[in-house]
Amino acid sequence: MIFETIITTTNLNNTPHVAPMGVQIEEGTIIIKPFKPSATLNNILSNRRAVLNVTSDVKVFAGSVTGRKNFELIELKSKVGFRLKNLHSYAVLNCISVFDDSSRPTLRLKKIEEVFNTNFPGINRAQGAVIEGAILVSRLHMLPIEKVLSEIKYLEIAVFKTAGPNELESWSWIKEAISEAYKK
């Protein structure tokens, strides 16, 4: 099973980096598989740390793939990293092993601290649709236009039926990125 999360990392200058990443959880170990090249990968290799952010704020996912990167972050008191301001929970992770690969290494990380912030209110279809839309945007260079447009048309049904303001704004960013890509 893969969970869509936001991984925050820091570089050697303590500058935060935010990236959506699908993670697997195997008996308490978090597995992250970043495609090369990746700032997330470089940061974890340099300091062995990451923060796993569990959020249903889909603006972070849609914003990441559409160039809107002014995320609200909070530096952890321990100074070991940053977390999203708006999240359900976060965990500080320590990288325990790296299995290198020419395109997609496998990183295994252990939770060293976990903090619960807000309740998860339940599954929302529009949020799921935004996540799917964000994945489509991140793969526009390798997907046929007909597939992207037909998937967007289907996903939009859930957005129009169940979205709140956050989801509608995120969806507008996704639609805009797709129209821009196909104008060229």
Ligand SMILES: Cc1cc2nc3c(=O)[nH]c(=O)nc-3n(C[C@H](O)[C@H](O)[C@H](O)COP(=O)(O)O)c2cc1C
């Ligand atoms: C929902 C979602 C899940 C993603 N999961 C992954 C992933 O598991 N591995 C990956 O390399 N990129 C993933 N991406 C794409 C990255 O977030 C994006 O390419 C990002 O720029 C990663 O590169 P970076 O580490 O240099 O920021 C995902 C994107 C979305 C929207």
